Amino acid sequence: MKPLHCVLAFALSLAALPALAATPAASAEALLRHVEVLASDAFEGRAPATPGEERTVEYLVEEFRKAGVAPGGEDGGWIQPVPLVRAQVNGPVRAVLHVAGAERELVNGDDLTLQSLSPVDRVEVEQAPLVFVGYGISAPERGWDDYKDVDLAGRIAVVLVNDPDFETEEPGAFDGRAVTYHGRWTYKYEELARRGATGALIVHETAPAAYGWGTVRSSGLSPLFDIPREDAASYHTLLRGWMQRGLAESLFAAAGLDFEREKSRAQTRDFTPVALGDARLSASFDVVRDEVVTRNVIGRLDGEGAPDETVIYSAHWDAYGLGEPDSSGDPVRHGAIDNATGVAAVLELARMHAQAPRTRRSLMFVALTAEEKGLQGASYYVANPLAPLETTAAVLNIEMLSPDGPTRDIAAWGRGRVSLERDLRRVAEANGRAYSPDPNLESGFFYRADHFAFARAGVPAVTVGAGLDRIDGGVASGQALRERYFADCYHRPCDRWSPDWDASGQAQDVDLLYALGREIADGTHWPTWDADSEFGQVRARSDAARTGAAPKRP
Structure with missing residues (x-):
């Protein structure tokens, strides 16, 4: 037995040591509370530049303050203003199809959706010829050109969604069923504008689009947003x-063409555009355009060793606001899963990191605006960064965590070809869970989340979402719940919070994101793009800013 004075001396020496900080744990109750508030009727669906934004921004600022992080926005505040142009159809839409000497009135929202971001107050199109341009892709690096120098001036292009490989038996010039950026509707609109087309109409099909017509209708009847551009007209x-696909089929048939046969032809390099007989479209509607300022909301914890190096946690706060009432009369597109769950995670991560010892690198907690309007808040941040992009080590973006209880796995969106995916796998496995690659590469989620804006600027970035392998029911159950959500509730009023939610799985996911972010923020290594990534060369341009760091992790 040790003498009493030795025991006392040992106890006193322990008391003099700094206390070992316990790893913070995510609170399922806090996550539920954040979503309940953000997805409530009072927030009116959190559309940018609406009273719902005002309530959202106020809530986020207050919760960041309560979490214990410092303001990370402009001029020492919490906000980064994001100026945007808003364009909304005003009043009725006239759309008339002229085919074989007959006229057919089309119903906006049912037969088609029509919008405009062109800098005009009124759209007037009179009997513009329709021409089918296949998938509307020009990709010299893949040896692909759907246009063959056809002049599209004065014409309306009819274009297929997704890539030519989506429905082929074997992968071809593209990535099989894994959609590329050329398959995204955003690319198709941009390319057709570059080609001088008067209009662009994408044929909706549920499988290649990855959502039903209800989602297209909901989005198509909402305002459009864009950054201010001097060249908006071009x-x-x-x-x-x-x-609708049915409308397309009737157009092709009237021109003596078979829709499926023409689609098959469009899946080959030899495709050439074809006029849809004598079909012409007349359309007219008023457009209200105004400039608005929406906001990114940002918290920050300065690093103690390398404060100019940064790790970002992000999620978009916006949803689709008020729209057409559903069958129950509810007009609020609440955006509970998409993406109040992601914002709740960022708020909780801010609290957890604020309670822990400071990391070597700085941490930023960014609630981004206008993701649903084309990644506008993220794109604006990238163009006007509040921390240098060249020394931003990683962006961990969070989307659509599950309300259906714990899973054995966690997932990333798309196939990013970035070391962060392997880091996420390693951290998950170290915590007794698995990592699942995106099971729906054909949905193109890699190009549909805010991390993509950072990736295009070369910053290693990933979007993390819920796994599918549910503890209660396995992958089959998780897949069924996912499919039901996208079929029935995505971007619609029924994406609402429920007291029946089980947020324990969300809390487990947030714990993994905490561990991953802390590892990167405490470390000296720099996450990297893989050799076959299109973003590696962009990142390489700023290699000099990261010299002197530890060797890059393979």
Whole structure:
């Protein structure tokens, strides 16, 4: 037995040591509370530049303050203003199809959706010829050109969604069923504007689009947003929108063409555009355009060793606001899963990191605006960064965590070809869980989340979402719940909070994100793009800013 004075001396020496900080744990109750508030009727669906934004920004600022982080916005505040142009159809839409000497009135929202981001107060198109341009892709690096120098001036292009490989038996010039950026509707509109088309109509099909017509209708009847552009007239076609597949089939048939046969032809390099007989479209509607300022909301914890190096946690706060009432009369598109769950995670991560010892690198907690309007808040941040992009080590973006309880796995969106995916796998496995690659590469989620804006600027970035392998029911159950959500609730009023939610799985996901972010923020290594990534060369341009760091992790 040790003498009493030795025991006392040992106890006193322990008391003199700094206390070992316990790893913070995410609170399922806090996550539920954040979503309940953000997705409530009072927030009116959190559309940018609406009273719902005002309530959202106020809530986020207060919660960041309560979490214990410092303001990370402009001029020492919490806000980064994001100026945007808003364009909304005002009043009725006239759309008339002229085929074989007959006229057919089309219903906006049912047969097709029509919008415009062109800098005009009124769209007037009179009997513009329709021409089918296949998938509307020009990709010299893949040896692909759908246009074959066809002049599209004065014409409306009819274009397929997704890539040529989506429905082929074997992968071809593209990535099989894994959609590329060329398959995204945003690319198709941009390319058709570059080609001088008067209009662009994308044929909707549920499988290649990855959502039903209800989602297209909901989005198509909402305002459009864009950054202010001096060249807006050349950057956007005068007319843009989607059409139902059934309408497309009737157009092709009237021109003596078979829709499926023409689609098969479009899946080959030899495709050439074809006029849809004598079909012409007339359309007219008023457009209200105004400039608005929406806001990114940002918290920050300065690093103690390398404060000029940064790790970002992000999620978009916006949803689709008020729209057409559903069958229950509810007009609020609440955006509970998409993406109040992601914002709740960022708020909780801010609290957890604020309670822990400071990391070597700085941490930023960014609630981004206008993701649903084309990644506008993220794109503005990238163009006007509040921390240098060249020394931003990683962006961990968060989307659509599950309300259906714990899973054995966690997932990333798309196939990013970035070391962060392997880091996420390693951290998950170290905590007794698995990492699942995106099971729906054909949905193109890599190009549909805010991390993509950072990736295009070369910053290693990933979007993390819920896994599918549920503890209660396995992958089959998780897949069924996912499919039901996208079929019935995505971007619609029924994406609402429920007291029946089980947020324990969200809390487990947030714990993993905390561990991953802390590892990067405490470390000296720099996450990297893989050799076959299109973003590696962009990152390489700023290699000099990161010299002297530890060797890059393979």
